[in-house]
Amino acid sequence: MSDSDRLKVVLCWHMHQPDYRGPDHGEFQLPWVYLHAIKDYADMASHLENNPDAKAVVNFAPVLLEQMEDYALQIDEWLQKGTLIRDPLLAALAGPGLPAGEAERRHLVNACKRANEKQLINRFDTFRHLVEMAGWIDSDAGYSRYFSDQYLVDLLMWYHLAWMGEYARENDLRIISLEKKGEGFDNQDRRRLLEAIGDQVSGIIGRYRRLAERGKVELSVTPYAHPILPLLLDFESAREAMPDVALPRAAGYPGGEPRARWHIRKGLEVFERHFGYRPTGCWPSEGAVSDETLRLLEEEGFRWAASGQQVLHNSLAAVNGGDEMPENWLHQPYRLGEGRLNCFFRDDGLSDLIGFTYGDWHADDAVANLVQHLETISAATEGEPQRVVSIIMDGENAWEYFPRNGYYFLASLYQALSEHPALELTTFSAVMGAQESVAESVPELVAGSWVYGTLSTWIGDRDKNRAWDMLVQAKKAYGRKLAAGDFSEESLQELSLQLARCEGSDWFWWFGDYNPGDTVSDFEQLFRHQLTRLYELLDEKPPAYLSKVFAIGSGDPSLGGVMRQNV
Helix, strand or coil: CCHHHCEEEEEEEEECCCCCECHHHCCECCCHHHHHHHHHHHHHHHHHHHCCCCCEEEEECHHHHHHHHHHHHHHHHHHHHCCCCCCHHHHHHHCCCCCCCHHHHHHHHHHCCCCCHHHHHCCCHHHHHHHHHHCHHHHCHHHHHHCCHHHHHHHHHHHHHHHCCHHHHHHCHHHHHHHHHCCCCCHHHHHHHHHHHHHHHHHHHHHHHHHHHCCCEEEEECCCCCCCHHHHHCHHHHHHCCCCCCCCCCCCCCCHHHHHHHHHHHHHHHHHHHHCCCCCEECCHHHCECHHHHHHHHHCCCCEEEECHHHHHHHHHHHCCCCCCCCCCCCCCEEECCCCCEEEEECHHHHHHHHHHHHHCCHHHHHHHHHHHHHHHHHHCCCCCCCEEEEEEECCHHHHHCHHHHHHHHHHHHHHHHHCCCEEEECHHHHHHHCCCCCEEECCCCCECCCCCCCCCCCCCHHHHHHHHHHHHHHHHHHHHHHHCCCCHHHHHHHHHHHHHHCCCHHHHHCCCCCCHHHHHHHHHHHHHHHHHHHHHCCCCCCHHHHCCCCCCCCCHHHCCCCCCCC
């Protein structure tokens, strides 16, 4: 079978973490950027480096790139000059001191329990015992006063060792020796582990740049602060997939199109600064698209974008009057009307098998099952000139549920797909370059995202709508003060960046009763702090409501959380 006849398969990994920096780039409020860097971003690069025929699309959110760069500089400055690290958990690991207050020590212990119990805690006997001891605080907070400094050091060390990626665990002599030591860690051990963390974090961007230069990876980008572009452009777009949705009191987001363009252009600027060129593709935040979103992306120079399967289903159903879908409708690129931008759509079934099912399977069985599904699609689409299967998913969160961070599954997956005679592992740009005809045209797109094909994850809930109204009021103050004020160019840039932090999608993702309370509290508080900081930069008194909690989650973490299954 010639290359042109094989079914094209694209693995697209989206790398994103919210901007966890406090207002005015203060302390990092949560440690997930550097923890996912040493575990997931590093391992995902290693799989591609170690398989000569592996290929993938890797999408980076610009605020993630900035934060990884920030962490790398902080760790280096601590190692070289002893400059305090602005992440409380990482600073505690670095030492040499430890928090003295009972409340601070209790908070530190609880922070070191935030890991997958099955795959990260129970895997290591010593770590499991330390966490079991930490559980005493749950029954009586007073126990924390009996936790010695040595206990805290050992707990911190094992927390970070457990989060370390598999390739570092097997090849970094520092990690190997520290795991072998097991307990009684001293300040020199803490420094060695911090050096290993720094090496991992500082190397991520360069590794992916080199993979792109070798043609093994296509790098793409998301708008700067990960905003939901259709909602910046028009709240009413949410009604296209949810006619009865309750919208915020505000009629829309003021100046939404200029802000959407700002995020796109700023995202491209940050991407180019880190990788040295402008990408041709965009994964819009959460795959959220609308007619206007795709037109905007094309005007800003992108050649392809991607979204979720249900968005395409809703759009084709609208065109066909709800009739049955055309044959093989999912596995091909589309364009909007006479536009030139190609849009690829996620195969929800295959992507969700990886994200939610295969973690409990033996790796060989899981890969064999996925390949069997692809072979079925290949047979059904034989002869179609533009056939492509788009597997698009989180590049970090799923692997926490796999043995050894998905090491066996991913190694087997890349090998099976790159060696299969009827499948071609490729990238979106390569698919476009190989096309013999123009992508199928769809006259209109029903606005939605990869999550359920709607925008319900970010609007429509009482707390989400309240957050939008708060943001709209802040944006009005921003516009009013800029029109009347005399800000320096430096101040204008700072204001625009602070507004962008407030416009990110992750705030709205987490608001809602169905989400776990602890995480809702983290994001709710940080959202109010970011809005407050915007008012302060505008030299305007923040509204009183920004001092009051407005969202309290109480849901089961399995029903909310960082990943959503399309069921």
